[in-house]
Structures are given as C-alpha cells and as structure tokens.
Amino acid sequence: MTTLIVPRSHTPPKTPHYSPMLHNALxxxxxxxxxxxxxxxxxxxxxxxxxxxxxxxxEFS
Structure with a gap:
C-alpha cells in the first residue's frame, strides 16, 4: 500500500501497526x-x- 504513496527511493514510513517486513511476510x-x-x-x-x-x-542490525 505504501508503494502507491511513497516512491521506492524513499524509506517507507514506520508506524506502530505496519512494517514492510510484516507486509511481505503476510x-x-x-x-x-x-x-x-x-x-x-x-x-x-x-x-x-x-x-x-x-x-x-x-531492522535487527
């Protein structure tokens, strides 16, 4: 969903209930x-x- 809002060159926004890791895992x-x-x-x-x-x-590094 953030792909439509944020260009690939920018870091996706961090929110308490969304992360790119969770998105891809789901x-x-x-x-x-x-x-x-x-x-x-x-x-x-x-x-x-x-x-x-x-x-x-x-995220863990």
Whole structure:
C-alpha cells in the first residue's frame, strides 16, 4: 500500500501497526492460498519471503 504513496527511493514510513517486513511476510503466507498457480508457486512466494527477511535483517542490525 505504501508503494502507491511513497516512491521506492524513499524509506517507507514506520508506524506502530505496519512494517514492510510484516507486509511481505503476510503476502508470502497468503499467496499459498490463491487459485492462480503462477502466484501460488513456491518461487513467487519465496520472493516475498526473501524481501521480508531482508527487512528483518536490516531492522535487527
């Protein structure tokens, strides 16, 4: 959702109930339940999971 509001060159805003890590982690989980086999594919889900992992590593470093 923040992709529509904030350009990629800017850091996404931090709020108490939203983070890019959480956003990507939820998408990785939810795409497993979609009907479209291209999106449900493990490779697609892994892309979102890897993005979530990167955000998590940055946050903890």
């Amino acid at each position: 998408i990785a989980l939810e795409t497993a339940f979609l009907d479209d086999p291209n999106i449900r594919d493990l490779k697609s889900r892994r892309c979102f999971a890897d993005a979530a992992k990167c955000y998590l590593e940055v």
